[in-house]
Amino acid sequence: MSEMKKIKNLKEFSTSADRFEGANLLCPGCAHSIIVREILNATNDDLVLSASTGCLEVCTAVYPYTSWDASWIHIGFENSSTAVAGAEAMYNALKTKGRLKQPDRNPKFVAFGGDGASYDIGFQWISGCMERNHNMMYVVLDNEVYANTGGQRSSSTPIGSSATTSPAGSISYGEKMNKKDMMGIMAAHHIPYAAQVAPNKWKDMVKKIQKGFATEGAVFINAVSPCTTEWKFDPKDTMMLTDLATDSLVFPLYEVIDGKEFNITYRPKNVVPVEEYLAAQGRFKHLFKDEYKYLIKEWQERVDANWAYLQRREEAKV
Amino acid sequence: MAFDKMELRDIEVWDGNFAAAQALRQAQVDVVAAYPITPSTPIVEGYAKFKSDNYVEGEFVMVESEHAAMSGCIGAAAAGGRVATATSSQGLALMVETLYQASGMRLPIVLNIVNRALAAPLNVNGDHSDMYLCRDSGWIQFDAFSPQGAYDLNFIAFKVSEDHDIRLPAIINQDGFMTSHTAQGVTTMDDDTAFGFVGTYKPMNDMLDFEHPVTHGVQTEEDWHFEHKARQHSDLMLKVSPKIDEVFADFEKLTGRKYSQVECYDMEDADVAVFCLGTSVETAREVATEMRAKGVKAGVVGLRVIRPFPFERVQEALKDVKAVAILDRSSPNGAPGAMYNEVCAAMYSHESSPLISGYVYGLGGRDLTKAHLVDLYNELETNVKAGKVTTQLQQFIGVRGPKLSFL
Numbered sequence: 001m002s003e004m005k006k007i008k009n010l011k012e013f014s015t016s017a018d019r020f021e022g023a024n025l026l027c028p029g030c031a032h033s034i035i036v037r038e039i040l041n042a043t044n045d046d047l048v049l050s051a052s053t054g055c056l057e058v059c060t061a062v063y064p065y066t067s068w069d070a071s072w073i074h075i076g077f078e079n080s081s082t083a084v085a086g087a088e089a090m091y092n093a094l095k096t097k098g099r100l101k102q103p104d105r106n107p108k109f110v111a112f113g114g115d116g117a118s119y120d121i122g123f124q125w126i127s128g129c130m131e132r133n134h135n136m137m138y139v140v141l142d143n144e145v146y147a148n149t150g151g152q153r154s155s156s157t158p159i160g161s162s163a164t165t166s167p168a169g170s171i172s173y174g175e176k177m178n179k180k181d182m183m184g185i186m187a188a189h190h191i192p193y194a195a196q197v198a199p200n201k202w203k204d205m206v207k208k209i210q211k212g213f214a215t216e217g218a219v220f221i222n223a224v225s226p227c228t229t230e231w232k233f234d235p236k237d238t239m240m241l242t243d244l245a246t247d248s249l250v251f252p253l254y255e256v257i258d259g260k261e262f263n264i265t266y267r268p269k270n271v272v273p274v275e276e277y278l279a280a281q282g283r284f285k286h287l288f289k290d291e292y293k294y295l296i297k298e299w300q301e302r303v304d305a306n307w308a309y310l311q312r313r314e315e316a317k318v
Numbered sequence: 319m320a321f322d323k324m325e326l327r328d329i330e331v332w333d334g335n336f337a338a339a340q341a342l343r344q345a346q347v348d349v350v351a352a353y354p355i356t357p358s359t360p361i362v363e364g365y366a367k368f369k370s371d372n373y374v375e376g377e378f379v380m381v382e383s384e385h386a387a388m389s390g391c392i393g394a395a396a397a398g399g400r401v402a403t404a405t406s407s408q409g410l411a412l413m414v415e416t417l418y419q420a421s422g423m424r425l426p427i428v429l430n431i432v433n434r435a436l437a438a439p440l441n442v443n444g445d446h447s448d449m450y451l452c453r454d455s456g457w458i459q460f461d462a463f464s465p466q467g468a469y470d471l472n473f474i475a476f477k478v479s480e481d482h483d484i485r486l487p488a489i490i491n492q493d494g495f496m497t498s499h500t501a502q503g504v505t506t507m508d509d510d511t512a513f514g515f516v517g518t519y520k521p522m523n524d525m526l527d528f529e530h531p532v533t534h535g536v537q538t539e540e541d542w543h544f545e546h547k548a549r550q551h552s553d554l555m556l557k558v559s560p561k562i563d564e565v566f567a568d569f570e571k572l573t574g575r576k577y578s579q580v581e582c583y584d585m586e587d588a589d590v591a592v593f594c595l596g597t598s599v600e601t602a603r604e605v606a607t608e609m610r611a612k613g614v615k616a617g618v619v620g621l622r623v624i625r626p627f628p629f630e631r632v633q634e635a636l637k638d639v640k641a642v643a644i645l646d647r648s649s650p651n652g653a654p655g656a657m658y659n660e661v662c663a664a665m666y667s668h669e670s671s672p673l674i675s676g677y678v679y680g681l682g683g684r685d686l687t688k689a690h691l692v693d694l695y696n697e698l699e700t701n702v703k704a705g706k707v708t709t710q711l712q713q714f715i716g717v718r719g720p721k722l723s724f725l
Contacts, residue, residue, distance in 0.1 A: 046528040061536045062536065063536040066536070072533045072534065073533075074534070079389035082390045082393060086396075087393040087396065088393075089349045089379050090397035093348040093377040101527050101528075102527070102528050102529065125386050125389065132379070
């Protein structure tokens, strides 16, 4: 077993040896790089990483440069999960056969994908990896939109959001569908560990990631990743937006162990009205017209109902 | 727990699928990621059974689609070890995206394709539509004419593909059912000899070497993409062919079985020839022998290596023949046959060229009979006598209804 990395405070955390370089092409204010650093910095163990086609990939591995100081692979849009599962299978084979070059190491296998790559096109691949219980972690960088291709809706895009393929207009309030419950679906695979995380709550995040790394078997992580470009907010406000997401309970932080044990890991002292979360983002601007204000009320009701549901599950331990 | 070796008879009665499965066992593949599809399924079932019976130590990952199968193979190959899988038809079609990724990332992977028709209409039987589907995918592509070829070419493919000067994935084609499910005598190697031929996998840019982290699968745009593709093509054109010759020669030295990139049968003095792939090569050889007994100087050219296309060797094989029939076992869907076009391109740029006619046959498992081939040789004889192609350039063989011909 590898030793868990001890992290005392944020300063120490933010200055620990970085295997994801600041030299990358992600937008200023993009939460992806913050999340990736928090995950990579949570361990001192060796890493085998993958990314699906998307913002993270196109911004961090443009030949002849790389931002990755750990083994990393990109194949396509839908298969970052299976890429890492294949590498994990090879690790097991070479371990059995005694052909590992550094047999004393405890590598962690981590795949990254955006919500388009995870909720939509790569859904089946992830489901396969979770069902087969590969010893790996799959991380969704969930910015609720196809950001790399310019803002099309995915099945993670929430209702009322204006996306380029579900734009708000004179007779439309934008996206008509509710966000897919990916956490619920992944937990239903009865994998050892699934958790929702947010980069502003870094202690909660590190705890969950370390728990994930200590888990034998498949781990699913859904990370909220506010997108300055498509959510339309000032790049300096990324953490403020993340605070609004977690404190309004639009993005509740919780974990599911073995698909059964359900723990809420963050209870905001002062719950922020959903309206404030929506008002901070250009993608919801049209909802504040008189004819769509009922949607804001519905948003609040939906978030309240979901929070009540999560608490009931936690209480019932199911 | 060490794995067990298997005692084989010198000659086993195996179909093409089991021959390929045995080759994967003897090559001690590290990871097989696979998904079932008729008619290739028994290859990976065979491997799974070997694992259950402790005849292999490698990992077997039964994934949820063919796309995932090749995705897993790519991840495994990049991690640094010997990787193989098998598929057919629709499965290959689903896998195609990843074929280009595997070759572009220069990862040695061996893929057994048991050739089968492409829907619609749905059909499980053999033709070469799927083979042509990955024609331009950047993989080295071999063609087995029999279970023996399916066995031998797997070892040859690993050795060529994994060579550090090559680092390109390789396909071994075999005909669905006609080869894959038809048991024949296969001359075997014992386990130590077989593994000795391919040797222990030598990793390169392996993700599991933590002292040397690597980035696989980068982005390139107009600044570098062309150079990468040009380099890959250049290696296929210049490096692979001599390497295949070298490995064929090593294999002959070891087993006495001789392979050539272009397999010529009775071609030294042939006037008329049939050019084809797969099991049809063996049928055509039988008919050519019978035609010779009737006084027709008939020969057969079988294409053993489809990619890199052995352009000069095809020229060499056909330059002195008077008429040749190019057989395509795939619907060209609005053009001359793919193989017809390739052979024509080779012969057009050679100073002497035979009369060339194209034939489309055997779609969806339709038999190519000896009678068809007798007719075909006779037609070539007529062309030779007339000094021109007397038929249309493209004819369909063995299809119902009035004779179908074009161009």
